[in-house]
Amino acid sequence: MATPQSEDQYSARHLSVLEGLDAVRKRPGMYIGSTDSRGLMHCLWEIIDNSVDEALAGHGDSITIGLDPDGSVVVEDHGRGIPVDIEPKTGLSGVEVVFTKLHAGGKFGASNYGAAGGLHGVGASVVNALSARLDVEVDRGGKTYAMSFRRGEPGVFDDPNGVKSPDSPFTPFQAGTELPVIGKAKRGVTGTRVRYWADPQIFIKEAVFSLDDLLARARQTAFLIPGLEIVLEDRRSDEHVRQAFKFDGGISEFADFLASDAPTTDTWRFEGDGDYSETVPMLDDNGHMVSREVERRMHVDVALRWGTGYDTTVKSFVNIIATPKGGTHQQGFEQGLMRTIRAEVEKNARRLKVGNDKLEKDDVLAGLTAVVTVRIPEPQFEGQTKEVLGTPPARQIVANVVAQGIRERFAATGRMQKAECSLLLDKVVSEMKSRISARAHKETQRRKNALESSSLPAKLVDCRSDDVEQSELFIVEGDSALGTAKPARNSEFQALLPIRGKILNVQKASLSDMLSNAECANIIQVIGAGSGRSFDLDAARYGKVILMSDADVDGAHIRTLLLTLFFRYMRPMIDAGRVYAAVPPLYRVVVLNPGSKPNETIYTYSERELHTLLKKLEQRGKRYQDPIQRYKGLGEMDEDQLWETTMNPAARLLRRVTVSDAAAAERVFELLMGNDVAPRKEFIVAGAQHIDQEAIDA
Template identity: 35%
Template structure:
C-alpha cells in the first residue's frame, strides 16, 4: 500500500519574517514578533477601506442573528470544512483568523497573534472590539455563547455590522467549536475580561467575568478533536502562507505567528501591501519596470478595486485574484475584467504609438500576460461566490468596475510612462514570436509522433493498457534503469531511462524546450502532448508517473529539474495527482534471512520500539512493597505516555526552561503554571488566566508593560502526569537517580525491563524507558544505512522502491484542486524562480538561510 506525503516543503522566508534568535538563557521569548505584539501594541494604522469603518458602539448583541441549528456538524463535518484531513484541519484556523481580519477591515483591529501550542492547540488573539456578551433576550443566552454554539449566529448577516466581510456563510467559529475537543474564548469588552469554555461544542464553563480589561480584544483557543480529524498536527508553513497573504492584503496590519513546538516566531506586516506582495512573488526574477499600483473606490456601490503588477524576464504568468481577502483560485468576474482591460490597454497603446511593426504578429491576451506577475484585490459588500468553497466570484458589477478602472488608469499610466510601455509591448511581441515558433516546433514534432501516435525509443513499456493500473518510472542513469528493468512488474510498470541532467526550463521558452532530446522522450512516453494548444490530459498513458533518482547531489538536481519541467509545462499532471517521487528507505534491518526496511530515523525508532515490546514486561520495584509487573500491552501504553512527556520536555528546553527544575519547582497541587510573564527582567508564573489578568492590570496601572508567554506544554504535561497514576507511577519517577553504594554498586533500580529470552535491562528512571525498549528491539539485528539507489542490488530495488506492497511514494501536490489545497502554489512558484532562475546572489542567500533545515545530506 502506498503511503503518501507532500512535496515540496517550503522553508523559512527571507526578508518579510523575523526568526527567533538563540536562547539568551533567561527562558524568555526575545523574538521581534513576541516583543512587538505581546507588549502594548504600537499605534499602527492599517490602510483599510473607508466605507468599512465602524464605531465600536454599533457592534452589540443586537447585531447577532440566528439562522439555524448545528447539531449535525460533528456528524457531517465535511459539509462545513471540506474534509477531515489536513485541509479541513487548517481550515479551522482560517475561520477564526478570518473573524479577526473582519475586525481589521472594520478599522478596529491592528494586531493579530496566532500561536500553535505545544499541546496541539491553537490560540488566535486580536485587539478588535471583542465579542458581545449581553443577553440575547429571545434565546436567554449571552451573544458570545450563541456565536459559539449556534450555526449561523453572528453579525455578518446584518448589513451595517460589517461593511465588508469574508465570512459570508456565517458558520465559522461555531463549527470550529463543534469540531474541537475543547474551546475557550476570552473577550475583553466594556472594561471587563470575560471567559467561556466548551467541550465538543457544548458549554461546560458558563460565561463569567474574571477581571478588568485595559484594552478590548478577543482570544479564541481550541484543540481539534482527534475523533474527527485523521491527523491533528498543524503545519506551520501552511498557516504562515495564509497569514502572510492576509498581511499583504491588509496594509499595516501586524500578524504574528509563533510555534511553541519548534520555538520559532515570525511577524508579517507590510505597509505598502500589494506592491510588496508583487515584489515578494518576483524574488529571483529580473523585473522590467517598477511595480505598477492602481486603486479606486466607488462609494455609491461600496466597491474597492486594487491592482499591483510588474513584468519580469520570466516566461510564465502569475496572477492572483482576491475578493474580500479570499483567494478566488478559479478567478471570476474581477479577473476577467482585469485581463480584458490589460489586453485592450496594451494593444491600444502599441497601435497608437506605432510600437508594433506591420510585420510583427499581433499579441494575444496570453502573449501580453507572459512574464506578468499581478495581484488583484476587490472589496465587495455582498459577494456572490460559487458555493461554500468561495473559489470563483460571480458579481457582474465587479467585473464592469474592474475593467473600467483598469481601462482608464492603466491607459493613463502607459501614456505617462512611454519607456515602460515600450518594454511591455516588446515583451508581448517576443512572446507572440515565440508562440509562433513553438507552433512550428510542435508541428514538426507531431510528424515524429510527439503527440503520442508513436513511442519513445528509450521506453521499456508495460503490457497493460488500463491507465489507472499502470506506472511510468522515469529513472536516472542507464545502470539504475537496467536494475529496474530486470525487477519490475512487466504488466503494469514501464521504465524510461534518462541520461544526464535535462534542460532547466525555467530559463527557456517552449520552442527551446521542444528541441531537447530527453524532454521529447518524456513527452512521447506520456502521450499528452505539450503547450496550451496541444496538451490533452485524457491522452495520458499511465496512472502514475514516478520519478526515481539517487539520493546524492546529482540525483537531487535531476529530480529538481524534472519537477521544474512538470510544474512549468505539464502542471495539469500535478493538479491531477499523477506525479510521484520514489522514496528508497534509509535503513535496512537484517536478522538471519529476515529483512526489513525503515524509511527514516523516526520509523526506525518506531520499528525498534515495536520489536522491543514483543514479549517484554516491566517490573516496578518499590522499597517496602511487592514488585509490580506490567505486561506488554500495558507497557506499550506507558511507553507512549513517556514519549509524549519527552516531546513536551524538548519543547520546554527550546524555551530555555529546564524540564526537571520546572516540574520540581512549579508543580503545585497537581497543577503547572499556564502563563509565564516577564516584568522588568523578573519572571513570574501564573496558574490561571485570572491570576495573570490581575497581575497585568496592576502592572498597567503603574505604567509597566508585561510580556506574556502561554505555556501550552504545561497543560499537556498536567494531563500526562495525571495519566501516570494509571500505571502506578508519578512524575517524580522521571527524575530518579541511582546512587552509588559503599560497595561500588548502584542502588537497586526501580524499573527493570524483562525481555523474553534475553538479559533484563535496569533503568535509571522512567525517562529511560523509550531508549531501553529500543535497545531490546535492536538485539540480534544488523542495521545498515543506505545512501541511495546505487547501493542497492536488483532485488533490494524491487523490494524497497518498486513493489507496491512495500514501497513509499511521495505524492507531488501544489495547491488549487489538489488533495491538499493549502499547499502554497505561490510559494512554490517563487522558490522555483529563486532556485532555478538567473539571480545567483538571491539563490545563494536562500541556500545559506535554509541549509540548517537539510537532513541526510550526501556530500
C-alpha cells in the same frame, strides 16, 4: 427481511428537525468543507477573520495567534470586543448569541462593518459547535467578561488547580444567560480572546494545525491590511516559534514578494470604484424580512507585474478573504487585461509582426504576478467556505478599473514607461509565437506507424509493441549505457533514447530555447504528446518513462535536469505517475560457495545495505570475492547484469516521481535550478555538513 415504507406510510413525523448547533455537528462538511486538517484550519480562519474584520473596520492594530501543547488555539485582538449587553429578541447576552446562534452577528447590515469577510453569521457558532471546549473573554467598559461552552452548550467548567481542559467537569446553564465579570480591564482597553479545543469526536485523529499554512495566512493578511501587526506563536514543542508580520506597502509589496523571477515591468497599481444596485432582504422596523433595492459601492485595488518567467500567480481577495477558486472579480480582472493588451498588440501589429494570429489568455498571463482585491458590503459567496465570489457586477467593475489603468500606462509619454510597455508587448507576442510553434510541433507527432517512423529521432531504439499501457521508454545517459542496454532490454515493449551529457536547464531557459535544444526537442518528440499548455497526456506514446542514469553525482544532476524538463513542460506525465527513476545497484557481491556449488551474486543499492550484508555473511561464516565491485556507471555492467538489476520488471527497483504539493515543488525547482544564485548557495552551505565526502567522486 424488512420491507421499505410505502409512500402513504412516509409522513412528516418521519422527518428529522435539527435545531441550533445540532445541524452543524450532524453535517460539519456543509460548513467547513471536511473534518481533516483542511476543515480544522478553516475553523481557525473563521475566528481569525472575525479579528481581522475588526482591524479592517479601523479598530485595533494587532492580532496574536497562539498554538498550545494541549491542542488548544488562542486568538486575541484589540478590537471593540463582542457586545456584552442583552440582545432583546433572544434575551441572551451578545456573546452567547454570537457563539450559539447560527446566522447571528454584526455583519448583516452595513452600519457595523462597511466591508467584512465574515458575512454569513455562522463562523463563530460553527467553531463553537465543533469544539470540545471554547472559552471567550471580552475586555469592554473597564471590565473583563468571560463565558465557556462545551460542544456549543454554554455553562461552567470546574477546572482542578486552575488548569483548563475540555475534560474538566462541566455544568450547563439551567436557564437564562450568565456572563460573569472575572476582572478589570485597563482604561480604554478593549478586545476579545477566544481559546478553543477542536472536538476529537468530529475531526479525524490526523487533523493538525499547519504552522506553514498559518505563517502564510498571517503574512498574507499583514500585506492586505497595511499597518496591522499579526503575531504567531507556536508553543506546541520545546522550541517555541514566534514570528511577527507587519507591512506598510500593501498589495504592491505583496506582489513583489510573490514574484520569483526578474521583472519585465515595474509593479503597476490600479485603484478605482464602481457603483451598482442589488435587491437584498433586510429587516424592517418590525423585525420582518423585506426585499429592498440598495445602492452599493465597490472599491477595487490591483497590483500586477510581469517578469521574465513563465508561471502565472494571481491571488484574489474579497474584503481580505482569499478566494482561491476565483469568482467574478478574477474573471473581470482577466477580461480587462485581455481586452486592453489585445488592443495594444493590434495597434502595434506591424512592428510586432503578428500577422493574423490572435492572443490567447495564457499568452498574456505568462510571467504575470497579480494581487486582485475588492472591498464590497455583503458580497455574495458561493458556499460557506468563501472560495468563490458570486456577485455579478464585480466582473464589469473590476474589468473597467484594470482596462483604464493599463490604457493609462500605455499612454504614458515618459521614456522609461514607453520602454517598459514595449518590453511587455514583445514578451506577450513571443509567448504567442512560441505557443503556435509548439502546437505545430505537436501536430506532427503521432503514434508511430510504418509511414511515420522515419520522422522520429535516429537515436531512438524503439520497441515493437503498439500497446501504450505496456510500453516503456528508458532515457539513458550516453552511448556507452545505450550499448549495454540495447542487448539487455526486452525489445517487445522497452524503447531506448540516449541523451548526450547534461541537457539544457529549462528552468532558466525560454520555451523557444527549449524547443531549439536538440536533446529536449528529441525527448518531447519521442514522447509525442507536445509540451507546456498544449501537452496531451492521451497522446503519449509510452506508458512509462524511466530515467536511467549513473549512480554518481553527474547522474543525479542529469536526472534532476530531466525532471525539471518534465515538471515544467510535461507535468501531466508526473501527475499521472508515469515518470520513474531507475535505481541501479551500487555494489556487486560474489559469495563464494565451497566445492562445485555455483557462487551466488548479490546486488546492494546503498552503503548501509552493503555493510549489513557483509555482517550477515561473516556471521554465517561465508566468504566473498574481494575486492567488491563498485558500479560507478551503467556502462560497467554487462547486458545480463543490467537486465537482472535495472530493467527486468520482475526484479528491478523503480522510484515513482510524484508531486503531492505543486507549490512546494515549484519552490524547490526554482531554488535548485533557477536564476537566483544566492538562495541556492545558502542551501548548499547549510547542507554541506550532512554530505559524506567519501561518497563524492573526485
